[in-house]
Amino acid sequence: MSATIRTARTRAAQPSASSSVPPVGRLDQLVDAFGIDTVLLGTVDTQGRLKGKEFDAAHLVERLRSGALAPEMCGYVIGTDLGMAAPANGPFSWASGFGDIALLPDVQRARVLPWLPWLPWLPSTVVVFADPISGGLPHPLAPATVLAEQQHRLASLGVRAGVGGGDGVRALRGHRAGRRWEPTNATADLMPEGELRITPIGPDGPPA
Template identity: 35%
Template sequence: MTALQRLRADVDAGRVEEVVLALPDLAGRLQGTRLSARHFLDSTVTDGFGACTYLLTTDVDMAVTARSGELDPEGTGFGDMVLAPDLATLRPLPWDPGTVLVLADARHPDGGPVQVAPRQVLRAQVEALAGHGLVPYAGVELEFRVFTESYAQAHAAGWARLTPATRTGVDYALVGLERMDALTRRLRRETAAAGLVLESARGECAPGQYEIVFRYDRALAAADAAAFYRTAARQVAAQEGMALTFMPKYDDAEGNSCHLHVSLRGADGTPVLAGDGAHGESALLRRVLAGQLACLRELTLLFAPTVNAYKRLRPGAFAPTSVAWGPDNRLAALRLVGSGASLRLEHRVPGGDADPYLALAGVLLAARHGIEEDPPLPAPVRGAPGPGAAALPASLGEAADALDGSAVARKGLGDAVVDALVAAARAEEAGYAGTVSEWERARGFERR
């Protein structure tokens, strides 16, 4: 039975009443609309659903910032694009009975794909690798911090001085998680009921920090699952009267990461990264690693898209600060992990605010650059990279400049995608530069 046939049966039996049609946006969120299940079946499945083009140009305040040559809502009168449902992404929402969610692809009125839509950005990289006979797989490891206040209470408090759900860091702890047990238990069970395949779950380094890991999948499916999970986590937290955040750096404690585990297989499903190299790697994997390192500075904006992301990428924050790789080295930006068929690349730069589609697209583009151009592979590092290693961009503005001037990104992603991401980054940086912070008031109100 196909997904469409199952949905029709569920609607006819009264088990499904509404469909949430959701579009992944440039801020890493799912945006969309609720539809009557009957209307979805009668109309949306075949015709799609009209939605304003500005959804792929806005920041989290819904201000248009990511203009590009492809999408300029203000210049074109805020017209519509078409949200075309991908029924392969249909999932029930156990915390919202009678409702299912379907992800959408953004299309122009003539039927062509909107190139800046994150799903399309990643799909284009998957298709490009298919031209080399390769299929990318990925696992996405997202961390979040949990606080005992509700979102409404957190907002009233200005998002500051909130109470972590554990008194201390709980990395691998089996006790001390009591205040967030109900929330994390629901997340584990209800995401599994929605079709995600749980692998592990545990407390993390910072107070109130937690990580749930789902099984790897083909790259686009893995990104779909990660986007769905981030939305699910916030909705379940709200129902539990608590607040959680994926922001990379909430306070001085360890930040939230979004580590990406990426591997490649042949078209027949055979793993291709293992070989007879010094670390069990194949010649192909050496090219992939070299491509990551060659492109890392230029593509950092895809992994760290906000001002806050660069407060995680600081010395002593257990996050990378330089361009380096090493076998089983968590202090390097790129960690080689596993062996044999499980050998894979772990990309440790992305933070919890990274758009999973764009971040994975960056990894795959860099892999393709390595395969096609064969740049030299620097020696691996043991422990912390030395002072000779090239530094990652230290700010959002520096990362935006690097992407803007990247010939690899403009050729591999397209000018429209690069221009949109750079414009969004520069708008965020300008907004931050004009904002007076608590730090400034505490430092200068009385003593200067």
């Protein structure tokens, strides 16, 4: 680790350097205030997973500021399905290749990742989300573009889309000192009304 990075992190560990900066903010401000050394620049693929690249923070800030870097990503990220197959009527295929797609990073809303720290109290990594674009417009295959079109169609029908989620817990048995944990053959489903239900799991899987 270079002396420059160590010095930056030492300054960032001081409360006066970090207390005024929120965990979400401009990329350059977060880099300066927290001594950030790594930036995850990514976008969401068609399965909702974050795909991207790691950059040296200072290098990325400087290249974005000067216009020397135009972020790109392989088109397979938004051009294939879960089985890595490209739609037959799509612009990409494994035969013709995928090429690169341009990305528009949202450097105004970088997010500190507290679960990737150099020290427990000192974040060192931020994530910057980027939108796939084509010709300066949102890419038609980007998940956000597809979702926006679906929402627009539903709104034209007088329907408003909603999203729900579920929480599941897998119970483990063990001792913290030995750091050996084993499944208890049970799952805990957190029901919408707040009821906690334990469902035993046998050797053949959960009951039907």
